[in-house]
Amino acid sequence: MSLPRRALVTAVAAAAALTLAACGGSSDATAELAPAKGSTAPNGITVNLTPNQNRVTTPKVDAIAALVPEEIRKRGTLTVVDSLGTTPPLDFYANDDKTIIGVEPDIASLIANVLGLKAEFNPVSWENIFVGLDSGKYDVGFSNITVTEARKEKYDFATYRLDILGFEARKGSGWKITGPKDIAGRTIAVSSGTNQEKLLVSWNEENVKNGLKPADIKYYQNSSDYYLALSSGRIDIYVGPNPSASFHAVQTGETEIIGTYSGGGANVVGKIAATTKKDNGLVKAVNEALNEVIGNGSYGQVLKRWGLDNEAVPTSELNPEGLPKPKP
Incomplete structure (x- = not known):
């Protein structure tokens, strides 16, 4: 079965439409499954699914912005790599089928605010997130990436949610x-x-x-x-x-x-983190920016907006203990 548009009305509605289609319905019903402006999140709040997100914002902090590598500061943009936009409420397309919305881009935008940069989103497949970070094509990954001991060999992490x-x-x-x-x-x-x-x-x-x-x-x-x-x-x-x-x-x-x-199993608390190429000089700025938005309350507003209050962290950690390597 092929879908008529990349995400139809929204990624959520697409999944719902396919569920109905398996029971004898049609994907043509998709437009009726998702409200034009909002949808209900797990905690019962109504979330905005339109491209006009009115994202939570926060002021630039000069002392933290000064920690950003010079090349990125001169460019003026923070190149954020994220998933293909199919996992609401983390990262998905608005009902215009092209605007990236969700908790991940919201948090990435807050970090860009603090650093005095413009967030530029680059949706790619999961494996290409790491390919892009390795090559330096992207500055930072915000895509529900869990800290693991194996990944710490190649990447630096600044945590922002529980896994x-x-x-x-x-x-x-x-x-x-x-x-x-x-x-x-x-x-x-x-x-x-x-x-x-x-x-x-x-x-x-x-x-x-x-x-x-x-x-x-x-x-x-x-x-x-x-x-x-x-x-x-x-x-x-x-x-x-x-x-x-x-x-x-x-x-x-x-x-x-x-x-x-x-996500860490029985013995380790899994933690989701902003991910940068190891030793590229950016993670300290991202970590301090995360602690800034946690402290000023804008981080909490974003999590509440998407119904993810229960995944909040009290502070952003730099390269904490990650999921252990698989046993040989």
Whole structure:
């Protein structure tokens, strides 16, 4: 099935339309599924889905702006690399089908404000985020990137949210996810190369050691694919970032979150961070800018705006302990 436009009315509505299409509906109904100006977030607030975002702003702080490498200061822009715009409320397209909106671009814009720069957004596929950072094409990544010990070898991090994963199933499934034993024998969708994949693999290993069946892990890269599989019953659960899973569940009314878990697993608190190429000189400025907006309250306003108050951090950390490397 091909979608008539890149994101139809919004990325959320596209997922909802595909869910209905699997039950005999049509993608032509998409325009009726998403309000013209707003939609309901997980905490019940109404969010603005139009290109006129009226983003929260904050003043430039000269002392912090002075920490930005000279090349970037002269250019006057902060080149932000983000995902392809398909994961509301993190990063997705407004209902004009071209304006990037969400909590990630909002936070990136606040940082640019403090640094006296203009944020320039560059949506790419997940793997190309890191390719672009490696080459120096982009200054910083704001794309739900979790701090890991392996990534710290190549990148610097300034944290700004907790990493919480959500397990999403069809409504009325009657079961809950609290740990490894709860996924035994189930069919679960996940995006490859993610920390949620690592969590599922480790849970499978634990279940096998305990004499339980492993889960059957299915790999999808696009939200339209895993939500179509979920609605048709080809998978039991999708596991991904809790913000996007919760947002989708509220939007469609056909799925529910049956469990949440730290993206770092049982022993490490997973943390989402702004990501720069290691030792490129920018991360200190980004870290101080994040602490500035946390302190002045504009950060909290952004999280509340998208229903993500529960993922707030009290301070931005530089290169904290990350998810451990996989065992050889």
